[in-house]
Amino acid sequence: MPTILEVTNLKTRFNTPEGIIYAVNGISYHLKEGETLAMVGESGCGKSVSMMSILGLIPIPPGKIVSGSAVYWGKDLLQMSERELTLVRGKEIAMIFQDPMTSLNPVLTVKRQITESLQVHTGMKPQQAVERAGQLLEMVGIPDARRRLTAYPHQFSGGMRQRVMIAMALACNPSVLIADEPTTALDVTIQAQIVELVIRMRQQMSMAMIWITHDLGVVAGLAERVMVMYAGFIVEKASVDDLYEDPRHPYTLALLSALPRADRRREHRLKSIPGAPPNLLTEPKGCPFAPRCELAFERCRIENPALDMVAAGHEIACWVDVRTGESR
């Protein structure tokens, strides 16, 4: 399968009155046609910012994409003008956001919001667009879809709103869907439904997906490859199976052990990661996870490890071998 998106050394910073925020510090990855990539990390690690940088959605006066490239089908998205980007957004690369309550315009009907995307990107006539909008709503599982077209967002529940968002995103058959924590704001049962819906859509439309989440449980059922991010760096890249069975980065290990498990005995305290995420206002020096890492040693504090292949398709950015506790 060809690679459709190749991100190289993306760095994004924000100029604030308090100083420069080093949000994304040189991440590189690729996405193949039809594959699902999960981006995992805690809040503030730069997952959303990196995706929004690719689509040019971060506000540029405080924000600045300092370096890097994001090549989509041969064209660098980061070099494109706003006009060129509006042709890509929605049509080639679609993005859905976390909070379905606020992602929909409250004063416009659902029909208006879906058909707008259709009419902007394809030459569809209004009649056709409405018809297609109805089909899309049906496809995402909204009951009585045609009648619900004329409803307003406040008349839908959270899960249904997220389905509407998905319908909007998929309207023009994009090649890539970027989902920024779409189920975080929903309860677990609805989350399961949305994930199931997305899997079905992915198959039907042979779409590549980047799923941003901090829920490792969702990743297991959805992704083929996973990237773990911390403080604006990618610290581990692996296939889903490898990540769960053979995690090699201390942070990933800590994340997985922190997951409460139904099959574990109740006596053990939940393991959390001591310390706090680094202050993004300071320029990163050394490994960002070093202050909180049990296996850190001198070199970790001075030199930031680069991503290095440890097995086929499995890369980590670490000076330590977690299996032995010794440096690599």
Added chain:
Amino acid sequence: MTESQMDIPLEPSPKIPQLSADEIESPPLTLATLTWRRFRRHKMAIFGVISLVLIVLYAYGGSFFVSEKYANHNDTKIILQYPSAKHPFGTDTIGRDILARTIYGGQISVLIGLTAAILEVVIGVLFGALSGYFGGLIDALLMRFTEAILTIPTIFLLLVMAKYFGGKIPNITFLGRTYSGSVVVIIVIIGLTSWPYLARIVRAEFLSLKENEFVLAARATGTPTWQIIFRHILPNSIAPIVVAATLGVANAITLEAYISFLGLGVRAPTATWGNLLQGAYSYIDKGAYWLWLFPGLLIVLIVLSINFLGDGLRDALDPRSRTV
């Protein structure tokens, strides 16, 4: 408890149709429906609407009963007559029927109010929207310009411009009536001097609305900027615009009356309520009350009605008010 009561089945009887959660819903509550429901509870606002409708009917419907020629027809034999059956509002200093003049005057006053308000809304919304959405240099430039207009005392500007342009615009014929060119001048001047107020309100709305996530979502689907401004954000800010537009009509009518009263507004022979008052000025202490009473009452009534309407709208459109 009897046995029959204990036997109540847990499953609902199949004869009763069960509605699923999705089906129990009312028809879509649009902003208009919600607004109307809240508006209905405002007695004064309803009064305002009704009297406004009556006045407008009077001014525009009245022309079916009384011709414009009659309104301008003067007969020096019947000058300054008390209100009577033949001339319910009396006659003026050159024998014209005041009732007829208030009808046609009303048309002009209302027309000026409406068109000046439309002009004000168009310019104000444009400046406010662009300023609020783009921010930065555009905002700075537009706002400095807006503030410059704001600092100029409106009345003086109106008077100066009215005096300068007053005699220079030719009469125009529109929808069968001939208007003195000064009507256009007044409309333009009032419109051009009252928009800054609305521009600031719209700018404030845009500054806060553009941070909403649906704007980001719209950008993420590739919606062009102008469409985001006018078809996404603007409908969300319609409430203060409607209120300001309504009050703008009242404001324009008052301003027109003010400068026409001073003799610098609409010129003869076109009547407006304001210049009817001007003709009455010297007769206030001479007992010919009908010269100023009727036009004055009409002005007061229409401005009051519009203000009540505006109040009602403001409360009805208040997004924080949850009652329906």
